[in-house]
Amino acid sequence: MKNYFNNLKLRNKVVILYIFSVFLPIILTNIIFYQVTTNNVKEQKMNDLSKVLNQIKSEFLESIEHAVGISSALYTDNKMNEFLEKEYQSSSEYIEAYDTYLRGFNKYTPVFSAIQSIHFYTDNPTVVFSGGVNPISTLTKEEEWYQALLEKSDSIPLVTKTSSNHSRDTISVIRELNFFRVYENATKIVKIDIDQDMIDHIFENANLQGELYLLNENGGIEYTTNSLINWKEEVVSFQEVTKPEKVITLEENYDINNYLTNWKIIAVLDESQLLDNVSDSRKFIFYLAFFNFIVPTAIIVLISQSLNVRLNEVLKYMKKMKNQHFEIIEGIKYKDEIGQLTSEFNRMSKRINELINDVYVVNIQKKDLDLQRKQAQLSALQSQINPHFLFNALETIRMRSIIKQENETAKIIQNMAKMLRKSFTWGRDWVTVKEEMTIVLSFLEIQKYRFDEKLDYEISIDENAYEVIIPNMILLPFVENASIHGIEPKKEKGIIEIYIKCNSEYLICEIKDNGPGMEEEILARMLESLQVEEAIGDNVGIKNVYYRLKMYYGSDFKFKIKSHSDEGTIVSVHLPLQRNHLL
Known part of the structure; x- marks a missing residue:
């Protein structure tokens, strides 16, 4: 690794230093800081929302339990069951019984503010239907709540959405009064309507930026703060609701009450709305990162320019030395290491010029003498292997050998002659x-x-x-x-x-x-x-x-x-x- 950096140019080293010592640390630090801040804000928001949702759950449950408590009291009230079960001989007899048992019954309503109204339903034909007592008519039997009550096999109250007298959907607690088996001559039902304004107050006054949904055991919407959903007039499934692209969902379940089994309250929030407060922190982080970039970058650029430009200048003059150009670097004499290097280079250039002028000519003369000496040695060697006077004699001997058919001897003499001829080419x-x-x-x-x-x-x-x-x-x-x-x-x-x-x-x-x-x-x-x-x-x-x-x-x-x-x-x-x- 050390050798790798030694082979890099100074400019590349400065760039690497900038990337790993300034750019990446600033980027990573700000990203981590932003992520930690966002997560902390998000976690705090989620905790606050969870508390709000739990409060809504408790307040709604309290309203339902008030109604369930009243239904339980009526369910076990022998006189009330007898009043609805009895066969009256005349209207006056019924009115007398009504004044005795039911006229003061509305005392429950002011005691429990969550209760809007209490209604009784019976199929006893001797009852005069008025003052909160209603017949189980054909229309009543077609109501969804009545059909749901018939399907229940236990005595647990039914909690469902019904239509009130004011043509608004409200949540009601409905229970069949069949605790006393001795009274089986008529069907008796009590229907307790929860105050719709109370429910609105519970859900709409919550400090929540998203939408709230109250779901029944089938996932149907019993109540919602989403004004785009027509939940009052039709049954809408929560799965069919269009939700934001990045959504956060909080959920509170009612699993401890038999009459609210699998009911739940769900809060749906757009993550961008949840993190609105982070936008200010994001701007601050951006400005801080921008400042941290500009100042170090400007300093590093100035220092790198100071180093790189002057070093390249020295290198340019050093490369000229290859072509015997020993020039002096002109300019201001700085006091840092590069300035000292420049001064030493100028001193070296002057010294080399002096040495060339003093020694170069002498060295050339010495080299010429050495070449002449070596040429003389070559000439001496040439004179030893270049016997011109033998050539004619050898040629004569070769011809006589051919005449006498001494071919082997002639071939050897011919080879010797070739070598002698070769000796004449010493000039090449x-x-x-x-x-x-x-x-x-x-x-x-x-x-x-x-x-x-x-x-x-x-x-x-x-x-x-x-x-x-x-x-x-x-x-x-x-x-x-x-x-x-x-x-x-x-x-x-x-x-x-x-x-x-x-x-x-x-x-x-x-x-x-x-x-x-x-x-x-x-x-x-x-x-x-x-x-x-x-x-x-x-x-x-x-x-x-x-x-x-x-x-x-x-x-x-x-x-x-x-x-x-x-x-x-x-x-x-x-x-x-x-x-x-x-x-």
Whole structure:
């Protein structure tokens, strides 16, 4: 990770620093702060709403229980049951009984403010129907509440929505008065209507931003504050109500009372309305985040500009040094580290200019002397292997051998002549691989003639390597060393292998023999002498080739020698590919 950052540009480092030290922390901090604030507000609101809903549940239940209590009192009132059951002989007898038992009955209404009215229903034909006593007529039997009462198999009161005298739907507690089995001559029913204004007061005065629904055991709406629902005139299922996209639902169930089993009060709230108070906090968080962005960003931009611009200026002048332009960076001399770096760069540039003026000319003269010395060494070597006066004599001997049909001798003399002709090309510094291998092959044929069956050789050359340009007389010295030092001392049969091939960048030449090889110390000493550029002295052929390669290619070539005692020697030379060099 450390190395990765070391390779990044300063500008990218500043951007990464800004993202991970300013941008992301501010974003995450404000998001978390906003989420925590929203959740806290939402939780507080939900707690408040839950308390309001529980209060509504309790107040409504209290109203119902008042009516249920009255119905229970009437259910167990023997005289009231006898009054509704008795067969009256005349109207005056009924009126007398009514005055005795029922005329003062409305005393329950002022005591319980939740009670709107109490009505009795009976099918006793001797009763005069008035003053709160109603007949169980055909219309009565068609009422939904009457049908629901008949379906009940127990004596628990029925709580349902009914139509009152004021043509408003109200909630009623209805109960059949059948506690005393001795009175079975007539059907007796008490219907207690809950004050609708009281129910409105309970539901509408609640401090609630959403809508409230009172549902019966079937999920039908018995009461709601939603003015868009016509719950007073028709049965509407809560599942059919259209709700906001993001809705919060609170629910309170009536599971402890048999007469309100599976009834529930549900509050439906739009989440956006619930979190209206958070909008102010959202704006504050936005402004705070904006301020936290602007100030650090401005400071980081100013500092990064101070660093990046001046460093790029120094880098631009340093790159000019590659082209021998040692210029001075002009401008204000600042006192920070970059200012010190600029001052040191200017001092270095001045010093380099002075050194160039003082030393460069002397070094050029010294290099010229070294080149002249090496050229003299090459000329000396050339004079040793370039015996012009022998050429004519060898040609004469070859012709006489042909005349005498001594073909083998003629072939060897011809190869020697080729080598002598090759020596005339020392004036050419570059030849093709094909031309170089001609002289190498001639040398191998001569050695084959000398050693007969003791020497064999193998040559493998890629077709695309023949026209590659290489320095003259580069391969022959290594082949000669392989023959003289590798094969000649060997008692068994010796083999010299030559491989030449190309890759994408280099011409690869490898000369291998299976001779006695070299000891490790001798090889190390020889390689060390090449590196320190000792005088030619010993190993003339190898040093001559190495120094010439270094002179032609500089450090852009590879030269290796691998050798072990009794395992032979491998010389490997990698030369840069050249095909269009001026020969």
